[in-house]
Amino acid sequence: MAERLVGRPAPDFNLETALGNGQEFGTAKLSDYKGKWLVFFFYPLDFTFVCPTEITALSDAADEFRKLNAEVLGVSVDSKHSHRAWINTAKNDNGLGQLNFPLAADITKQVARDYGVLIEEEGIALRGLFIIDPDGELKYQVVNHNDVGRSVEETFRVLQALQSGGLCPMNWKPGQGHLVAK
Secondary structure, three states: OOOOOOOOEOOOOEEEEEOOOOOOEEEEEHHHHOOOEEEEEEOOOOOOOOHHHHHHHHHHOHHHHHHOOEEEEEEEOOOHHHHHHHHOOOHHHOOOOOOOOOEEEOOOOHHHHHOOOEEOOOOEEOEEEEEEOOOOEEEEEEEEOOOOOOOHHHHHHHHHHHHHOOEOOOOOOOOOOOEOOO
16 A cells, blocks of 8 residues: 655655756756745656646646746656757647746656656656645645546646635635635
C-alpha cells in the first residue's frame, strides 16, 4: 500500500529544468516555492500525445494561477535537453512552443518515486497532480491513468477551495459559502 502524502510535508526535490523560453536551463527546489502555492504535476514523457494538451493549457492559465499566489511546475523522467527540444518544437509538429513555467527533469526517477507516481516496470510517471501550500504541506493529490488528461478548471477550483480556509462541500465554487461543523 502506498504511503499517505496528503496532510504531510511534501517530499523535497531539487531538479534541473528547461525554462519555458526554450533557451535557458535552471533548477527548481521545493524551497524555491516557500510562501507560494505550487501546482506540481507529473506527466509520462515528452513528445507524446495527451501531454501537450495539458502542458499548454496549464501554461495558458499560468498568469491566473499567479493571481492566486500559485506557481506551476511540470516534471517528467526526460532530460532537460529533451524538454528544451520539445519547447522549441512547433505546436503543429506535436511540440509545445514557449511556456509560462519550467519543465523539470527527473532523470533518476526518484522524485516520481517519492510522490508515488512512478510506474517502475515502465520507468515513467503516471499523471499525478499535487497542490502544495506555502508552508510546504501537501494539500491535494490526484493521480490518473496516462490515457486521460486533467482539468485546469478543476485544479483552479480545488486551489481556491484550499485557499478559502473553510469546509467546502461537493462542487463548491468560489463565492459560495462553507459548511459549518456541528
